[in-house]
Amino acid sequence: MDLLVLRAARTRSAPVRASLCVMGLGQMMCRQWVKGLLYLSALGAFLAYLIAMGGADIAGFFTLGTHEADPWLGTAGDDSILMLLRGLMAFGIIIAVVLLYRSNLRDILELDRSIKAGLTPPPFVKSLRRFFDRRFYVAALALPIAGVIVFNVVPIVFMILIAFTNYGGNNVPPALVDWVGLENFGRILALTEIKDTFFRILIWNVIWALCSTFLNYFGGLGLALLLNKKCVKGRRFWRMFPILAYAVPGFITLLAFKFLFSYGGPINYYITQAGRNAVGFLDIDAGIKARLIGLGVNAWTSIPTSMLLATGILSNMREDLYEAASIDGASKWMQFLKITLPFVVFSTTPVLITNFIGNFNNFGVFYFLRGGLYMDGYFLASDTDLLINWLYNLSIDNNYYSIGAAVSLIIFIITSIISLSVYVRSNAYRKEDTFR
């Protein structure tokens, strides 16, 4: 029982009691006909839905279908995925009705108070207008939140649920899908072929994220510092080139780099001109070469962003610190280590985390450079694939939906643990105010 319901139950007033039992009844007792009727009809519609479909939908959510379609007899069976979705919708409707019920309680309490104070409650249109003004945020956020719920929350919830079923592979409707509990996670962590692939990719993924974040961050910082040097003339001109690289859409850059390293590409042209055999830079047996190319290409696309960021941060830097340091006889390098670096790192920790997670989940680079390669010793993946690429191979290319969903949950757990721990620590930093 929450506070609102308790407060309503304690109020000794007939309309409040009435609305507590039947949504909208109290409002009608106070002669708020339109509002009361709207609440009442919402309740009626909900009850009708519950009897007609909702109950069955909720039951279907738990069974995921019992009758399998029979192609010989031509009988239609249950579509498990549709049942899952309808169950999800039923839960959504129940939540919406609970929220509506609470708004009904809040409304009747306020109405009761104003009547007791001797005021006449405003007519419906006026109260609607007042609601729109006072609760402007509700009206303004309704559409954005609805959009996010439909296109972001529902898919994610759906995927989380899928991780606990055996949906995928050969087991797609019309075959029946079932809840399997933690079996998918068990397969990822225990079944030889999948387990080996998972841990190999995970290790490479962590190495990749660390290396590329480090490279991009310090590359950008270095470039910004270089451009900030007093002796540099024509700063705008020099800055133009990284910004140009930044502005070209990512898929064009990545495809261009694929062509650059392809057999017909210019690099292999010069190699063959020099009388050697063409090198398969991105071939299946390329090994470390492909990984390094990936790092380089990613740096090319990401350094400009971190350069812009570092430039912005550096422009807030206090000059007097450097002056004081040079008077004390600190070398340039010491100044960088003791003043610039702490300041920049301190003010960009959140971005650093976002970058790390962005790199951890960097889909584009290896998808374009060598997507769709399956190597021996890997289950539907290659040695450069990150978890996110593996996820794509599993769920989009090969229909292993449930395993894919389980992998994405694992990715979520890893990334959220990393970000949370760093956020908590950076919070502590902020309170202590170590820098300054």
Added chain:
Amino acid sequence: MKWKRFTDLILTHAVLIVVCFIFFFPILWLVLASFSRTGSIYDLSGFFPKAFSLSGYQTLFTDTQMYDYPNWLKNTLFVAVLSSLLGTILVILTAYTISRFQFRTRKVLMKSTLVLSMFPSFMGMTAVYLLMVNFGLINQLWSLVLIYASGAPMGYLVQKGYFDSISSSVFEAARLDGASNFTIFRTIALPLSKPIIVYTALTQFAWPWSDFILPNLLLKNKDLWTVAVGLMHLDETQFTRFAAGSIFIAVPIVILYFCLSGFLVTGVTAGAAKE
């Protein structure tokens, strides 16, 4: 001392030249290749075409039998313009409301967007794909628009930062004068936020303009391909077409970015500022 300064000057500029060359050269290579007379990458001598002509651009727009570039462009424009329009409205509304109003669920909303953004983007996309297949909404440009626009409010932080920086005394004064919240939003907040609206509209435009994952997933029908999906299907023998198509789509975006370069720094830094 003078010598030291001189070598420093030379060294700095030498490094700058190398770095800028690295950033510039791949782009230059594409530009040159787009003017190649022959289409295949094997016909280039290294980085440079053997003969120059405009035929790459010409075939791009006339030879549409296999690769219908004008149609791809039309689809991309349709998706990008509409999602930019819708997305901007949603983002500005969200950012303004969250910045200006204190309400009970505000913190909850902000935290949930943070948690939501931690899920790998693919997870949602796989589900969206499955759902769209289930409901027969695949191969619809409209569904792309809806997905882009409704995902936009999740990235409201930059815009919120902008609204935070507007002094609240203006709004409070209007409130005292009896203006309704909607009037304040329409007559005070919107005119004040022109720059951030432009910034939002452009970023919301640039994202669908250059996205490849979602269209590749949802548009299986060749007539509906966007430029990104189309260009992905060009192989080495169609290199000039690829280069010309890329340059053609990159130029507007590059110009936009250069017009915006002042904003860019603030935009990128805004995410960095701690609350």
